[in-house]
Amino acid sequence: MKINFIKIQNGIFNKKYKFEEEFNLIYSKKNSCGKTTLLRMLMYGLGFSIPSTKGISFSQFNIEIEIELKDKLFNLLREDLIVTLRDEKNKEIFILPSDQYKLHRIIFGIENELILKNILGVFYVDQEKGWTLLNRGISIGSNRFNIEEFIRGVSDRECYEEEISLKKIEAKISKYKHMLNMASYQKEIEGLEEKKNKSNKYKDLSTELEVLKVERKPIQEELKRLEKIIKENDSFKNYIENMKLVVSKDGVQIPVNEKTLIGFYDNKEYLIVKRKMIVLKLSNLDRKIESIKQKLEEKGLVSDMTSLIEMFDYEVAKLDISYNQVESIIEGLQKQKLIIREKIRNRTRKNNNKVDEIHKIVYKYSLELGLDEKYVKANKDYIFTNDLKSLSGAVLHKIVFSFKLAYIYLIKSSLGIILPIILDSPSGREVDQNNIKIMLDILVRDFAEHQIIIASIYNYDISNIKLIEIKERVLE
Structure with a gap:
């Protein structure tokens, strides 16, 4: 290329x-x-x-x-x-x-x-x-x-089934570890009965409060809509009156205004009355909402982070989680994971001339760059090393270069x-x-x-x- x-x-x-x-x-x-x-x-x-x-x-x-x-x-x-x-x-x-x-x-x-x-x-x-x-x-x-x-790619040794199994096991382990953390948290929670009573009271009042808030929202929106209509009607009335329009009927001149526009005055009065009724309904709802908030404060059940934590503690306490059982499941999954990884490892490395090929190239160019077996081991498993902490900046730089050349060569x-x-x-x-x-x-x-x-x-x-x-x- x-x-x-x-x-x-x-x-x-x-x-x-x-x-x-x-x-x-x-x-x-x-x-x-x-x-x-x-x-x-x-x-x-x-x-x-x-x-x-x-x-x-x-x-x-x-x-x-x-x-x-x-x-x-x-x-x-x-x-x-x-x-x-x-x-x-x-x-x-x-x-x-x-x-x-x-x-x-x-x-x-x-x-x-x-x-x-x-x-x-x-x-x-x-x-x-x-x-x-x-x-x-x-x-x-x-x-x-x-x-x-x-x-595995260059030697055409696929491990699709093992890799899929490994991902599934790792996903399970992750979930069980979260469960284990929850089980540990359960042990730290104290006074659960008191939390239960307190959270139940909070739930009852809080639910009532939320219902009232939901009920209030469409009424508030209706009030805004009415006020907008009333405002627009007033603007229309002022506009007509400023134009000084006059109509003539049987030789009599009649000015166009709020009183002579048929239905305008009655419609305006209807809207005003309806607005008063909605304002009254909102006022009653607001009093109920304020009353519940006051009860929450008096009972020490204010809807803040502390109350949410208390509710969470109670819900966690209700879970039936055995710490030892979850720990045992994780241990078993970890063993399955190791077995699958060993299968993939053997599939990758065992009797694979590509491993030998990479190692020979890495070893060859590392020696040419002045590195000896102190840094680059003679055995072929060295190319899978995890030990990078012992390598200084310059040494690592040269070894990385040798590895890259080996990868390039292997593709070719x-x-x-x-x-x-x-x-x-x-x-x-x-x-x-x-x-x-x-x-x-x-x-x-x-x-x-x-x-x-x-x-x-x-x-x-x-x-x-x-x-x-x-x-x-x-x-x-």
Whole structure:
């Protein structure tokens, strides 16, 4: 896969960045010019859920990208959550995020959903999270990477039934833990009988109060409607009188006003009487409402947070929950969970040459970068390590780089897909320029078939490099 260009549009603003087939360096002499923004917009344009950078909302831009996959050209246009994909013959619309995998199957040429689920963490390293992501965790935003899923994908070892069972068990455990917390809370509640009596009194008065409030609302609305009609009638009367209209009947001139308009006066009197009746009804309701509120205050049952807590305590106390029974159920579910996880683990690792392949590559490049077995163990289970705390910034940086190369290589050897390698700020985290040179030499030497896009404030000395310089900002 090769990225030919990205075109960014917002109104009359239009900026296009072209990429070469081999080595591309997005360069600026200082930080905060937009190198990260450009790379993230590139990932966003490819259909990933990517967080915007400060001051720039990606959803406000139309992003067009042309990619090349096995001599076939694709044009993607992303407009917020809509991606339009065109090739030489066809046009297809995708709605994100629901159609993300469907889109990525086409543009990456990969069918396996486990690989697509983890693909961003394979070829893209973000400056914030990417250089600390070894084998599990967040690559950027909501995008995650999991080495076990990735290996099952490339080795075509699916565990759908086990994964579904695992999710169901985890959901049950979560619910039972909430139940266990409730059982623990029951033990803390004291004086439940007193709470029961108090809450019952509160319930009776509170229910009566709510009924009166519900009854009052339509009456209040009717009063507002009447007052509006009366006001409009008065305005109409004043308007007619100000016009000084006169009608003539049998030679007698009759002024047009409130008294001569047939039915106007009677209608006005009817509305006024009806308004008085509604006001009286509202007044009676308000007295009842105020009386109940006063009773609540006198009995110490004011509708505040304390009373709600007391009611909650009473309701919890009525639940029949056995702490020991729930604890026992959780323990049993945890054992089932471990058994299923062990099945998935064995399915992933046992007699899997892809595990050996990743380990050999990681071990090879780690040694070349100056790391020995103190940091990278010789046994193949090392690639599943959870021990990241012992790794310093520079050491972790180099190991992450080795892991990424292994993932990229495995996609190529297993599927024949040559992914681009996109690195944001590889010179960070205390890595000296000598180690950066070794990293770049490895890329030039062993990954010449791959398109490489790097963003950095350093202008690396590499032959035939395409320099994309950002002087002030990416959207200049």
